[in-house]
Amino acid sequence: MEYNENIRAALLEKIKAAMSEKRFKHVLGVEKAALFLAERYGESKEKASIAALAHDYAKERPDSEFKQIIRDDDYDLDLLNWSNAIWHGLVGAQLVEKELGITDESILQAIRLHTTGASQMSLLDKIIYVADYIEAGRDIPGVEKARAIAKKDLDEAVAYETKHTLAHLIDINAPIYPKTIETYNRWVAKKN
Ligand code: GDP
Ligand code: FE
Numbered sequence: 001m002e003y004n005e006n007i008r009a010a011l012l013e014k015i016k017a018a019m020s021e022k023r024f025k026h027v028l029g030v031e032k033a034a035l036f037l038a039e040r041y042g043e044s045k046e047k048a049s050i051a052a053l054a055h056d057y058a059k060e061r062p063d064s065e066f067k068q069i070i071r072d073d074d075y076d077l078d079l080l081n082w083s084n085a086i087w088h089g090l091v092g093a094q095l096v097e098k099e100l101g102i103t104d105e106s107i108l109q110a111i112r113l114h115t116t117g118a119s120q121m122s123l124l125d126k127i128i129y130v131a132d133y134i135e136a137g138r139d140i141p142g143v144e145k146a147r148a149i150a151k152k153d154l155d156e157a158v159a160y161e162t163k164h165t166l167a168h169l170i171d172i173n174a175p176i177y178p179k180t181i182e183t184y185n186r187w188v189a190k191k192n
């Protein structure tokens, strides 16, 4: 893959223009965490950088735009019953591909799965999922523990994050997207 500081800078510029200053800082934090995890666990740093920088690219798009895409393209129409939290990665990956010209399927998949996780996750998927949770700007309760676990065992970090996100969503009576439950069953639940 062709990737260097100039290409990264051009990508950064487009991403910066698509979001608030606060979210852009988050994105840079996710890149830093993803690069650390890529080094630690042996993933391509270029892929980790690109996926991290682009993961929330679509987060500030209006609901109407996501709904339009879901209706017009080949998405499960049940997605219309969900919200930006679920759409910005799952559907947003398509905007990343079209508007940022990122075509690497492994990167697009990591972006699609970054919010909910999945029962099957590649190393890159796990890195982006976990980096999003542990980046330096996050102050979620338990994030220090998540950071410590992420340094030692990536699968355990996926489990920790999944459990705590799900517990939080239940605590606030949020609807749980089925894929989030699949992630919980694969990575957290103990089989008997
Ligand atoms: P962010 O985009 O960097 O803020 O982080 P994420 O993409 O990981 O999460 C976006 C939001 O979606 C967060 O508030 C999560 O708690 C929430 N979220 C994650 N899974 C689910 C789910 O299954 N259902 C709902 N309703 N929200 C979820
Ligand atoms: Fe996100």
Ligand code: FE
Pocket: 026, 030, 055, 056, 132
């Ligand atoms: Fe994020």
